[in-house]
Amino acid sequence: MRRRLYFMLPSVASGRAMLDELLLARIEERHMHFLAREGTLLPDMPDLNALEKTDLVHGAQLGMLIGGVAGLGAGIFLVMFPPDGLTLRTVAILVAALGGAIFGAWASGMNAAAVPNTRLARFAERISRGQVLLIVDVPVRRVKEIESMIERRHPEVSFGGEEPPMLAFP
Structure with missing residues (x-):
């Protein structure tokens, strides 16, 4: 340490x-x-x-958290109200949360790389x-x-x- x-x-x-x-x-x-x-x-x-x-690390961490929560919410919404003719399973929630976390980390990290x-x-x-x-x-x-x-x-x-x-x- x-x-x-x-x-x-x-x-x-x-x-x-x-x-x-x-x-x-x-x-x-x-x-x-x-x-x-x-x-x-x-x-x-x-x-x-x-x-x-830069604030790259902090921005990526924050983006991962926000993106993960948004993805989790979107996954739950899709499972509860699936599009017509499509059946979604619980794993869709996890996939959406993971996708949201990855996208959030990337997007926020790119922005934070320009901030001192x-x-x-x-x-x-x-x-x-x-x-x-x-x-x-x-x-x-x-x-x-x-x-x-x-x-x-x-x-x-x-x-x-x-x-x-x-x-x-x-």
Whole structure:
């Protein structure tokens, strides 16, 4: 299990130094991501990927839920009031619910892929002023260790928050 920690760094140079220190603290590079103004990150600093920059995952989840409920309702309606000459079974309800969930996830995910991540909106103003956001996923048992290390070595860094435990698999 991992927790996602957010830190606001004053500059790209500070972010590069933080990258080195986290690597020395045995945090893998794949668990660190930086977000800065367009074109300011150094090439060796890991940037956010498309899933992290957009609301794609949240949108697909919401669309799957809404589409599944709508499909379930449509399936129940079709079984209760079938078209003339057609007999539908209970499995039609499940098929309609599954089809609705798949369509809802796809449609909502496509829309959400164009929307910036709402979790990162609180950092947008500071990023536009030249600061750098560091997102690091650390094992739960090391959260306090990493927070205190960053606080000791980089007093200029401000803590931006913490998210609940993440799933163990990436």
